[in-house]
Amino acid sequence: DTGVSQNPRHKITKRGQNVTFRCDPISEHNRLYWYRQTLGQGPEFLTYFQNEAQLEKSRLLSDRFSAERPKGSFSTLEIQRTEQGDSAMYLCASRPLGTSGETYLRTDTQYFGPGTRLTVL
């Protein structure tokens, strides 16, 4: 399967613990996004990468949250000192980006992974 994959799919942790999630994007997709979705709401943007560069972070991303994409392939999202309010579905998405010299294809649909459901007790 060549879709976006995320691990783990479910994580239950106690308040105050640290957790780390992994996202493997579709191969050759330059851009990788993290979103958070709580029950009954649409996904909210957290951060995104173009290759290994983190280009934007939301105000939602407090200093307890950190994300990396060290080699421009997979990404990790770490939450330190988890709080009950962190309980949510964490979604990763990826999309390609046209390079200079090519016809810019408006194929900028973001493809989402299955998500990691975090429960903080």
Added chain:
Amino acid sequence: ELKVEQNPLFLSMQEGKNYTIYCNYSTTSDRLYWYRQDPGKSLESLFVLLSNGAVKQEGRLMASLDTKARLSTLHITAAVHDLSATYFCAVPSGKLIFGQGTELSVKP
């Protein structure tokens, strides 16, 4: 700040009926996306609308975009139970800004 609003938020339909979901957004955009989400699952891309007046159809779903009115519609024709899901519209602003979602329930 870009805001995206959908209505209705909840929609209970009978099989065979038609209905329309509306998506309004607050700033200029020439593109809009529709996604479907089944309970406990991730988001599946339905439509990409790339210009003013764009219309896309897939089965019983048809989406359109009016960039001047900052409005997109998702029309459901002769609903069937399999269409029960939550539908999101999203507008690009670097990242995607999503509406609140419309939870559709199609009953026999």
